[in-house]
Amino acid sequence: MGYPHQPHAKETVVLSQYFGDPEARTYAGWVKRGGYEALKTAYGMTPAALVDLVKESGLRGRGGAGFPTGMKWSFMPREKTKPHYLCCNADESEPGTFKDREVMRWTPHALIEGCAIAMHAIQAEVGYIYIRGEFTEPIRVMQAALNEAYREGVLGANALGSGRKADIWIHRGAGAYICGEETALMNSIEGKRGNPRIRPPFPAQAGVFSLPTTVNNVETLAAVGPILRKGAAWYKGLSLSNPKSTGTKLFSVCGHVARPGNYEVTMGFPLKDLIYDMAGLRPGRTLKACQPGGSSVPIINREETEACLLDYEGCVAQNTMLGSGGLIVYDDTADMVYQIMRLAKFYAHESCAQCTQCREGTAWTVRILERMLSGKGTMQDLDLLLDLGEQMTGKTICVLSDSCAAPVASGIKRFRGEFEAYITGARKPVLAVA
Amino acid sequence: MADSQDLVTLTIEGAEVSVPKGTTILEAAKQAGVLVPHYCYHPSLPVAGVCRMCLVRIEGQPKLQIACATPVAPGQVVNVFDTQAVEARKGVLEFLLINHPLDCPICDQAGECELQDYVFREGRARTRYTPTFAKRFNPVEDFGPDVLYVPNRCILCTRCVRFMDHAAGEPVLNVSERGDRAFIGIHPEHRLDHAWSGNVVDLCPVGSLISKDFLHKARAWELDKTASVCTGCSQGCNIGIETRQNVVVRLRPRPNAVVNRYFMCDHGRLSYRWMNRGDRIEAPLVRQDGGLTACNWDEAIRQAAELVAGAGGDVAVLASPGASTEALYLAREAAGSRFRGMFRVERVAEERPLPGVPGLALRAERAPNVAGATRLGYGECRDEQLADLGTAAVVIVVGDRLEGAAAAAVASAAHLIYLGAVLPEAARGATVIFPVTTVAEEDGTFVNRDGRVQRYFQAKSSPGMARPAWWALGELAAELGRGPAPATAAEAFDALAAGVPAFGGLSYDVLGLQGALLATGAPAGASV
Numbered sequence: 002m003g004y005p006h007q008p009h010a011k012e013t014v015v016l017s018q019y020f021g022d023p024e025a026r027t028y029a030g031w032v033k034r035g036g037y038e039a040l041k042t043a044y045g046m047t048p049a050a051l052v053d054l055v056k057e058s059g060l061r062g063r064g065g066a067g068f069p070t071g072m073k074w075s076f077m078p079r080e081k082t083k084p085h086y087l088c089c090n091a092d093e094s095e096p097g098t099f100k101d102r103e104v105m106r107w108t109p110h111a112l113i114e115g116c117a118i119a120m121h122a123i124q125a126e127v128g129y130i131y132i133r134g135e136f137t138e139p140i141r142v143m144q145a146a147l148n149e150a151y152r153e154g155v156l157g158a159n160a161l162g163s164g165r166k167a168d169i170w171i172h173r174g175a176g177a178y179i180c181g182e183e184t185a186l187m188n189s190i191e192g193k194r195g196n197p198r199i200r201p202p203f204p205a206q207a208g209v210f211s212l213p214t215t216v217n218n219v220e221t222l223a224a225v226g227p228i229l230r231k232g233a234a235w236y237k238g239l240s241l242s243n244p245k246s247t248g249t250k251l252f253s254v255c256g257h258v259a260r261p262g263n264y265e266v267t268m269g270f271p272l273k274d275l276i277y278d279m280a281g282l283r284p285g286r287t288l289k290a291c292q293p294g295g296s297s298v299p300i301i302n303r304e305e306t307e308a309c310l311l312d313y314e315g316c317v318a319q320n321t322m323l324g325s326g327g328l329i330v331y332d333d334t335a336d337m338v339y340q341i342m343r344l345a346k347f348y349a350h351e352s353c354a355q356c357t358q359c360r361e362g363t364a365w366t367v368r369i370l371e372r373m374l375s376g377k378g379t380m381q382d383l384d385l386l387l388d389l390g391e392q393m394t395g396k397t398i399c400v401l402s403d404s405c406a407a408p409v410a411s412g413i414k415r416f417r418g419e420f421e422a423y424i425t426g427a428r429k430p431v432l433a434v435a
Numbered sequence: 436m437a438d439s440q441d442l443v444t445l446t447i448e449g450a451e452v453s454v455p456k457g458t459t460i461l462e463a464a465k466q467a468g469v470l471v472p473h474y475c476y477h478p479s480l481p482v483a484g485v486c487r488m489c490l491v492r493i494e495g496q497p498k499l500q501i502a503c504a505t506p507v508a509p510g511q512v513v514n515v516f517d518t519q520a521v522e523a524r525k526g527v528l529e530f531l532l533i534n535h536p537l538d539c540p541i542c543d544q545a546g547e548c549e550l551q552d553y554v555f556r557e558g559r560a561r562t563r564y565t566p567t568f569a570k571r572f573n574p575v576e577d578f579g580p581d582v583l584y585v586p587n588r589c590i591l592c593t594r595c596v597r598f599m600d601h602a603a604g605e606p607v608l609n610v611s612e613r614g615d616r617a618f619i620g621i622h623p624e625h626r627l628d629h630a631w632s633g634n635v636v637d638l639c640p641v642g643s644l645i646s647k648d649f650l651h652k653a654r655a656w657e658l659d660k661t662a663s664v665c666t667g668c669s670q671g672c673n674i675g676i677e678t679r680q681n682v683v684v685r686l687r688p689r690p691n692a693v694v695n696r697y698f699m700c701d702h703g704r705l706s707y708r709w710m711n712r713g714d715r716i717e718a719p720l721v722r723q724d725g726g727l728t729a730c731n732w733d734e735a736i737r738q739a740a741e742l743v744a745g746a747g748g749d750v751a752v753l754a755s756p757g758a759s760t761e762a763l764y765l766a767r768e769a770a771g772s773r774f775r776g777m778f779r780v781e782r783v784a785e786e787r788p789l790p791g792v793p794g795l796a797l798r799a800e801r802a803p804n805v806a807g808a809t810r811l812g813y814g815e816c817r818d819e820q821l822a823d824l825g826t827a828a829v830v831i832v833v834g835d836r837l838e839g840a841a842a843a844a845v846a847s848a849a850h851l852i853y854l855g856a857v858l859p860e861a862a863r864g865a866t867v868i869f870p871v872t873t874v875a876e877e878d879g880t881f882v883n884r885d886g887r888v889q890r891y892f893q894a895k896s897s898p899g900m901a902r903p904a905w906w907a908l909g910e911l912a913a914e915l916g917r918g919p920a921p922a923t924a925a926e927a928f929d930a931l932a933a934g935v936p937a938f939g940g941l942s943y944d945v946l947g948l949q950g951a952l953l954a955t956g957a958p959a960g961a962s963v
Contacts, residue, residue: 177613194610199484199504354591354610354617355485361530364615368568377567385563392526395498396487 006262009279013239015227015249016220017265020107026142028149031110037155039229043118044163049079051122055225057233059240059247063100064090064181064218065294065325067246067313070225076205077123077213086214087120087128088190089222091143092174092181094133096296096347098327100251101219103263105132105139108223109146115222117160117167118229123215126166131186134174144171178351182399183216184208185353196353197399218325220251242269246312250326254280256291257332272309276330286332290415294324296344297404299411300337320411337416338423339431341408342370348405359402362393366409373423376430383413383420445511460513461489461502469515472524472553474531474640475592476503479696479792481601486592488527488553492517499523521557528554533564534571534615535641536587544642546655550590573618579627581647581701582636586618589643595619595635602698602791603629619643630787630797633701637687646685648705653679661894662689662948664881666757666874667703668798669805671883673949674699676707676875676894683710683875683895691949694887698789700797709873710895716858716870717899727868732900736907739867740914742850743769746828751775751848753824753841754813755834756802759879760888761927762854762871762904763804763811764935766833769912775827776813777820779835780805798884803874807882810937810953824848833904834871837861854904870901877903878924880946882953888941889950 005021008014019025025034043051056071077085089112093101105112116128132140147169150156160167172190174180180189184198187209208214228236228248240247246268252275255261259281266275272293282288288303293311299321301309309319316323331340349363366389369382390406397403413420422428444453447460447467454463462478464471474486482504489502494512499520502513514520531550539545573586593610596619600606607627611620621627627635636646658677665672665686672695677685686707688699719735720727743750750770754763756778767774781801788796809815816823818840824830825847833854837845842861845851851865856873876897882888905927906920913920921927925943932938937953945951 179613199482199501349614352614354613354615355483356487357485357527357530357590358487360591360615360617361533365530365533365564365568372567392523392530396490396523396526398484 006260009264011270011274011279012265013249013267014265016104016108016111016223016251017263020103020263022107025108026110026146028110028146028153028155031108035230036110036226037114037161039226040114040117040155040161042229043121044161044165048122048124051118054233055122055228058228058236059233059245060221060224060228060236061246061313062218063220063224063250063325065095065297065322067323070217070221073205073217074119074122074215076203077215078205081124084127084212085123085125086209086212087116087123087125088183088186088209088214088216089116089128089130089219090181090183090186090216091130091132091136091139091219092186093136093219093325094178094181095325095327096344097253097255097292097329098295098325099253099255100263100326102136102139103251104219104223105136105143109143110150111223111226112143112219113146113150113155113169115225116169117156118225119215119217119222120167121165123213125215126168128167128169129172129190129209130169131172131174131180131190133181134176140171140173147171177353178347179353179399179401182401185399186216187214194353196355199398224248239267240269240312241267242310243312243314245314250311250323252293252311252326252328254328254330256328256330257283257286257335258330259283266311268312269315270311272311272328273307275311275328276306280328280330282330282332286334288330289333289335290331290337292321292329292408293326294322295327296329296347297400297407298322298324299407300331300341300415301411302415336431337412337419338370338374341412342367342374344408345370345405348401352401352405356397356402358393359397359405362389362402363405365389366393366405370409371432373420374430375432376423376426378420378424380421380424382424383417386410386413443507443509445507445509445513447513448515454507456507458507459503460491460493460500460505460507460511463507464502464513464515471502471515472557473503474549474590475594477594477597477638477697479602479698480594480597480638483593483597486527486590488524490520490523490527491515492520524553524557525559528558529562529564531590532558532562533568534587535590536570538588541651542588542642543645543649543651544588544639544655548642549640571615576621578621578644579632581633581705582627583645583647583650584619584621585643585645588641589619590641591617591619592640594638594640595644598635598638599627599629599632602634602789603631604790605629608635630702631698631700631789633704634688634698637697649685653684658684659894661892663874663891663894664803664883664889665699665703666803666881667700667706667801669800669802669884670695670796670798671803671881671885671887671889671950672699672703673889674703676710678875678895681895683707689948694883694885694889694950695795696792698792698795700787700789702787702797707875710875712857714857715898715901716855716868717901718870719900720865720868722866727863727865732902732907732910735867735869736910736914739852739869739911742829742852742866743771743831743911744915746773746850748826748828749773749775750829750831751777751824751827752813752831752833753835753845754778754808754832755836756780756805756808757874758804758808758834759874759877759903759905759924760804760807760811760882761879761921761924761931762833762908763808763813764931765905765908765912765921765927766831767811768917768930768934769908769915770831771915771917773828774812776808776811777816777824778805778808778813779821779841780815794885800884803883804881806884806886807880807888810882811935832862832865833908854907856901869904869907870899871904871907872897872901876901877905879903879905880928883950886953887950888938888946888953890943890946890948
């Protein structure tokens with residue numbers, strides 16, 4: 002973990018190496034730390050070679066889905082017949098996740114460099130960095146870095162003297178979680194309401210402005226520079242468990258921990274070490290549950306947590322997902338029913354209102370949970386919640402609806418007793434009205 | 436059936452169908468005789484894929500797919516009534532109903548409501564959204580001249596939004612707010628007053644967008660619906676006339692892919708009140724002792740025939756371009772060799788197109804059968820030419836209301852035979868008056884500006900002794916020895932088809948409900 006703490010000995014700092022180092026924010030400071038060397042290397046390569054290199058590194062999307070980045074780039078048309086675009090997804094709005102914020106705050110040039118390399122790989126001349134509107138400081142830092150990059154000739158009509166055109170624009174979000182969904186993000190850039198689009202067509206065929214587009218997460222793009230500098234084999238070697246998950250991953254640890262913040266570990270790192278040794282529980286507390294990938298992933302209990310290895314496959318093996326790496330920790334003081342209601346309420350507030358199951362289901366879920374917390378729930382409500390979760394999963398345009406159902410269903414499955422306590426009256430109501 | 440290059444063969448609910456490549460499963464299912472329940476999909480609007488009602492099972496695919504947005508693929512096996520698909524749709528219906536008021540007893544849409552229909556077909560008997568939860572409530576909003584928005588009933592299918600965006604090209608509606616607080620919003624400085632905006636009422640699958648004109652006027656199941664053609668302009672939009680106890684209560688568009696797709700303009704939609712006029716001529720009238728006396732049809736036709744037979748000069752026919760093609764033809768036949776035909780038509784300055792549907796507009800020419808009249812030898816006349824009428828030995832007026840200069844012109848004619856539904860002051864000097872039916876009370880045809888001959892059907896009974904103009908004119912021609920009198924509109928049309936080459940080969944059977952182009956084909960609108 003970088004700022005405000007020193008990195009922990011068990012961390013593998015690649016992306017977070019310069020967190021807390023103000024000099025790394027400037028162009029000069031970044032170049033001094035080896036910055037933009039990777040971009041020079043990239044400009045000496047063909048786009049196809051770049052795609053192959055990233056494929057070889059095993060880098061997978063850090064936004065949540067974990068799709069192989071090189072593969073995603075290879076979906077772009079090889080023969081460029083119309084403009085291509087890169088969209089960098091910096092709309093980090095998932096409750097519990099705050100890694101991209103730090104990447105942008107401390108190493109803006111790492112992101113710019115990653116964007117420029119990706120743009121070359123997908124033959125795009127224009128890239129958009131879509132930053133969450135509430136991120137006022139990261140926006141300021143990114144804009145200053147962009148201005149510098151233009152001034153220093155890294156971007157512009159003759160990027161890095163390569164004769165190539167590379168323009169990057171910052172697009173500021175207006176406060177919708179759903180705009181972090183890639184097709185909603187593209188609609189938002191176009192000035193439309195941020196509604197997810199139905200697929201096909203996929204972004205690589207018709208993305209932003211209906212032109213071939215690749216959308217990558219901030220952390221993904223920031224990792225591209227180091228891969229070019231140190232080689233695909235080095236990155237591929239960063240894997241403690243499953244060889245399909247490579248490199249390092251930033252985990253934003255929050256909740257009931259002593260030292261919340263971002264921790265960077267190698268893929269396959271044991272989750273229990275991250276919680277117990279690095280972030281640390283509060284004195285005298287025991288672990289009850291966690292969500293390793295942000296608010297959208299299934300909640301797992303202590304046993305599952307202690308067995309979980311932090312990579313895409315390891316999380317799935319413990320019935321959850323790696324997601325975006327927003328680790329939410331619940332200790333024995335947590336009221337799981339209340340926590341789950343609070344999560345559901347977030348999704349009910351953020352549903353874009355397109356799909357019926359999501360628009361109505363998220364709000365209905367909240368009402369049932371609120372009623373339960375006010376002491377008026379029934380045992381049938383639990384079955385109803387599970388059934389609604391079933392209806393809300395895998396049937397909509399995007400996965401917001403699924404994301405609301407996942408913590409509810411997984412929570413009921415693991416902590417049914419807490420729900421029943423509110424229903425039977427064993428636990429005092431915490432909400433007045435429902 | 437073997438796959439040709441452009442056809443894809445797939446199986447839907449056990450039935451094999453071959454459809455053009457690119458067709459959606461929902462459209463292909465229609466051809467297999469299966470209606471996949473849906474709300475947001477509409478064949479004339481861009482696909483939204485948001486209601487999630489049309490979920491179907493495609494064998495080999497892990498997740499259910501929406502039929503409205505999934506294109507067909509060779510060999511696909513689609514199960515619409517797969518258990519999981521039915522369960523998913525049941526879920527959607529339950530979700531839709533949690534915030535939908537069950538105010539069907541006072542809702543105009545009841546009886547023709549897609550939410551009612553599909554809930555009846557596939558929904559749960561009881562909701563699990565127990566009564567302790569309040570339903571979303573927003574007050575009724577006045578959207579435009581003829582549209583009210585009842586947000587409580589809205590299921591956010593966005594058909595109205597897409598219609599205004601893509602068909603009308605006037606994006607004044609949107610989805611406002613998020614989550615279950617969402618509703619259809621209107622631009623704060625605009626009204627829903629586009630010339631075609633009334634279509635959002637038809638598009639709305641529930642009773643959320645409703646017509647003020649039709650508000651609480653009738654229950655859908657009380658209505659008798661008759662295929663007809665709009666008389667508002669020369670576009671010839673296919674419509675249905677909906678009557679309740681012999682009173683026309685609303686006009687709605689009837690699909691015709693080449694004329695009006697699924698739409699009609701507000702001008703046409705709201706011009707039906709005249710069809711319910713009570714001040715009708717109910718019996719034939721003849722001049723006797725300086726006044727008009729009622730008589731039977733035989734006597735009236737005999738007297739009219741005497742006038743025409745004894746006429747020493749031209750027999751001028753001043754016809755309304757709203758008269759049926761059959762009447763226009765038989766008026767010409769009755770006039771015989773001394774026929775001189777003319778018509779007047781209202782023309783306004785500009786057309787009001789529906790930009791999303793090429794070739795569809797509220798036309799400047801505000802009558803349905805100008806092309807038919809032109810084909811049958813009637814010439815458009817301006818007011819200054821009307822004076823010529825006075826030189827004719829007999830003037831037969833078919834439907835023209837004799838407003839303006841026409842009144843004076845016919846007053847100086849030797850004899851006037853007037854055929855009308857109502858009796859204008861200027862026609863009181865007529866020698867013989869035939870009470871005739873309106874477009875809502877007879878069968879007939881119009882020829883639209885593109886030369887498409889289209890049938891309309893009798894929607895309500897006619898008052899008193901009124902008969903279709905084609906019948907009266909056919910009897911008159913027969914009385915004059917000019918061919919047998921047709922007994923039905925179909926026979927009248929057959930006589931027309933035999934007598935006028937442009938109509939050759941056409942018959943009511945050939946025309947059907949979608950019409951057919953005249954043999955010559957050239958756009959009749961070009962003749963103006």
